[in-house]
Amino acid sequence: SAMSKEQRVLQYVQQNASRGDPDSVLAAVDKFGWETEWAMNLGDVKGAILDRFVKETAPQTMLELGTYMGYSAIRIARLLPETAKFMTVEFDQENAAVAREMIEFAGLQNRIIQITSDTADVIPQLKTKYDVETLDMVFIDHWKDVYVRDIKLLETNKLLRKGTVVVADNIIKPGAPEYAEYVRTCGKYDSTFHESRFEYSNDDIDGLEKSVFRG
Ligand SMILES: Oc1cc(-c2ccc(F)cc2)cc2cncnc12
Numbered sequence: 603s604a605m606s607k608e609q610r611v612l613q614y615v616q617q618n619a620s621r622g623d624p625d626s627v628l629a630a631v632d633k634f635g636w637e638t639e640w641a642m643n644l645g646d647v648k649g650a651i652l653d654r655f656v657k658e659t660a661p662q663t664m665l666e667l668g669t670y671m672g673y674s675a676i677r678i679a680r681l682l683p684e685t686a687k688f689m690t691v692e693f694d695q696e697n698a699a700v701a702r703e704m705i706e707f708a709g710l711q712n713r714i715i716q717i718t719s720d721t722a723d724v725i726p727q728l729k730t731k732y733d734v735e736t737l738d739m740v741f742i743d744h745w746k747d748v749y750v751r752d753i754k755l756l757e758t759n760k761l762l763r764k765g766t767v768v769v770a771d772n773i774i775k776p777g778a779p780e781y782a783e784y785v786r787t788c789g790k791y792d793s794t795f796h797e798s799r800f801e802y803s804n805d806d807i808d809g810l811e812k813s814v815f816r817g
């Protein structure tokens with residue numbers, strides 16, 4: 603059967619990037635996104651903001667909710683030391699399969715623990731099954747209507763500690779208003795909005811919310 607869009611992106615990467623070179627993989631995905639087919643990965647403009655947050659935080663334990671094609675997992679993992687523990691969770695089996703090949707092509711499969719499951723099932727298992735004590739940083743980039751459910755799961759499962767940095771994509775487009783309202787008003791976070799551009803768009807506005815847990 604014909605290839606999916608995600609498989610077309612993977613093929614473009616395999617034919618145009620250099621194996622073992624994460625920056626060339628990111629550049630190829632971005633070139634494809636700008637010039638050939640739009641896709642819902644974080645992209646280069648918001649990606650540069652996430653890079654800054656990752657560098658500032660230098661997490662030893664990191665969790666991503668929503669792997670998609672693996673683009674932001676590669677963005678994050680390329681900035682982490684060998685010793686860091688980084689888990690990324692994807693529910694969709696087909697996207698997870700593309701991500702696994704994209705991460706392998708980038709040479710980062712030893713830096714990334716890829717989990718194919720529902721985040722609601724994984725979060726309560728992180729301490730017991732994945733030997734996590736608390737998380738230094740979280741990147742939320744999956745379906746907007748489960749952002750609040752999942753950050754509350756992180757809280758109730760005692761996975762956040764004073765200073766844990768939680769970054770969330772798509773605050774404007776498609777929008778996560780309940781999430782923004784929650785982190786800005788519940789009293790548990792110091793939250794700031796970082797305006798940017800929607801992925802592979804010159805016109806549409808989007809942005810990342812950065813919320814530091816007060817402990
Ligand atoms: O960055 C994103 C963008 C969109 C999206 C799709 C279609 C549209 F019209 C607008 C926005 C959906 C996402 C789902 N999960 C994670 N990230 C996403």
Ligand SMILES: [Mg+2]
Nearest residue numbers: 642743771772
């Ligand atoms: Mg997104």
